[in-house]
Amino acid sequence: MLINLGRLLMLMIWGFLLFNLIQPFPKPLKYFLDIVLFFMVVMHALQLTLLKATLTKDEAKPRAAFQERVFLFGVFEMVAWQKQQRAQRPAGRGR
Template identity: 65%
Template sequence: MLINLGRLLMLCVWGFLLTNLIHPFPKPLKYFIDVALFFMVIMHGFQVTLLKSTQPKDQPISYWQEAKIFIFGVFELLAWQKKQPPLKKK
């Protein structure tokens, strides 16, 4: 329930940040939102890159899953983590 609320929140944030590209806000706010959009793209890209680099080679991540992680960020990672079977200890 809360993960889905977080996903909805992330969609709203993406919408707000991308709206600034189409209809720019007044000058001081425009620059702040541009920086926030850049930061969000970089951080979500890092999340996808780090997850891909830590995954075992026999369990690749689909492109659809990568896209969802890029869009929803940590909320998708939490949902994805809940679906994974627990690791067996040696």
């Protein structure tokens, strides 16, 4: 429930930042939002890169749709993925 609320919040933030590109806000706010958008793209791309780098060779490569969701939703998608991985793990293995 809270993960879906976080995803919705992230979509609203992306929409707000992209709206600034289409219909710019007044000058000081426009530049601030441009910097925030750049920072968010870099951080989400870094998160996706780190996810790919931490997967072992025997693990399947993430699908393109999953990679897009990680880039779009960031940490909220990673938490959902981690919960799914824990649920799929056999009892007694791992933590």
